[in-house]
Amino acid sequence: MPNPLYDTLFGCHAGKTTPFLYLADGTAMTHAAFLATAARIAHALTKAGLEPGDRLAAQVEKSPEALALYAACVQAGIVFLPLNTAYTTDELTYFIENSGARMVVCDAAGEAALAPIAERLGATLKTLNADGGGTLTDKADAHPEAFPTTPREPGDLAAFLYTSGTTGRSKGAMLTQDNLLSNALTLRDHWRFTADDVLLHALPIFHTHGLFVATNVTLASGGAMIFLPKFDLDQMIALMPKATAMMGVPTFYTRLLEDPRFTRELATHMRLFVSGSAPLLAETHIQFERRTGHRILERYGMTETNMNTSNPYDGERRAGTVGFPLPGVELKITDQANGDTLPEGEVGQIEVRGPNVFKGYWQMPEKTAAELREDGFFITGDLGKIDEDGYLHIVGRNKDLIISGGYNIYPKEIELVLDDQPGVLESAVIGVPHADFGETVLGLIVPEPGATPDLDAIAEATRTALARFKHPRKLLVIDSLPRNTMGKVQKNILRDTYREMFTPATT
């Protein structure tokens, strides 16, 4: 009985002693060793009582074992729910509760804080540390290195990824086996990945970019990854000559360009640089080509859809655009008012349909209905236009979203915390340009009449409630928020007023 995602990405490498992961300590892990680790973990999961369709929430550091946990879930038919390592206990509680996770895997350092929550919610708690040890893998070592793969249908769920919303409540995007598999195969072919490729992997593996794009594409091609715990400029420079491809958020590219050691020679062995998750400035694209002779290939995707469009591999990679719809993906620009398709060149909302588009938001039928049309088109919330040559330009967002260093931040979530603080009447959180992160978070606070809010105490409250990357880099007290005649806060005016606050970057 088949399990298409496991069979195509993992099972096909059974018995291969080819390198899969090159690690920062100079060692390598073969495909066979990786699969054996995954199989042992799959045994540990099923022994702990997990069944196909159960959710497993993992907040773990990047390591071969963390990746093997993903493979184990796919092999055992368990829905994998990776979580940003920066999330606070408050944030984690929501994800565990909302997803109904039956197992939570965390670093030993987080165990004490999560234990009462896991117990209250009836989830088993296991640990997996950055060095691969922990209660999950210690037990797993005793298990056989083969696991009978659980059969799955293409429409069965493979993963949940949480994405925030304009109301501040995160939504669990349900991704099926086929969503992940179809996209991995399309990207592999489109970007010409083969078993000869070595991908320089410095992205986190708890988001689409690092897990379902970079990793799945490498697995689908039989290639290898230089698997770094995180982006570290010195390591990137030292290891790039051993790689053939890199995928990164724009911050990776601006940081590389700032370093004089990053030269044309360093990139001669590379055949492809891919950028996504946030807009790549045309200026960065041009500077990169001047320095290296390579044109970065920019693509566009979302948690709910994986990848939708890509610049061409062979044709012109056009700066400031995200290219064309991928094979199998339909894309249209529509009128926000009535959903009608707009003529070429006009700006409207971007809608996509294809095998990559998710199944809906977990237990949120109204939110699903609001964004996923009955005919299968997903309303992305991005605004764009298609130029006369067919390239898609993303010109803005129809959603209140900040993207900082490739991480999405929904202002509403932060405003809810700020509004709750003593002396605060109301607040507005905006994204302002930042040289390193692209955008960063600015919090504007309107005090209650006669009150003087304690900004240090407010900053402390955000630290407890929200992951570090969401913290406002600065809090400012202002008299009032600009509003339109409907009473809606005019964030565009605030963004214009404060646009130079962090440029050039000082924080």
Ligand code: MCA
């Ligand atoms: C770290 N910090 C951040 C960010 N990252 N603050 C805001 N935005 C961030 N992205 C905090 C750190 O906790 C630290 O706080 C301070 O900022 C400076 O950290 P630094 O050492 O400079 O950062 P870093 O550790 O080098 O990380 C920067 C990074 C990283 C390499 C850009 O954020 C990263 O790997 N981003 C990739 C995100 C990603 O994979 N996105 C894909 C989502 P303190 O000073 O207090 O300690 S998937 C997606 O969007 C869709 C589907 C798609 O199309 O791909």
Ligand code: AMP
């Ligand atoms: P996420 O919630 O992580 O799925 O983020 C998806 C959002 O990131 C998209 O809706 C876009 O707003 C943005 N995004 C992803 N890739 C690009 C890109 N190449 N250019 C501009 N925005 C992008």
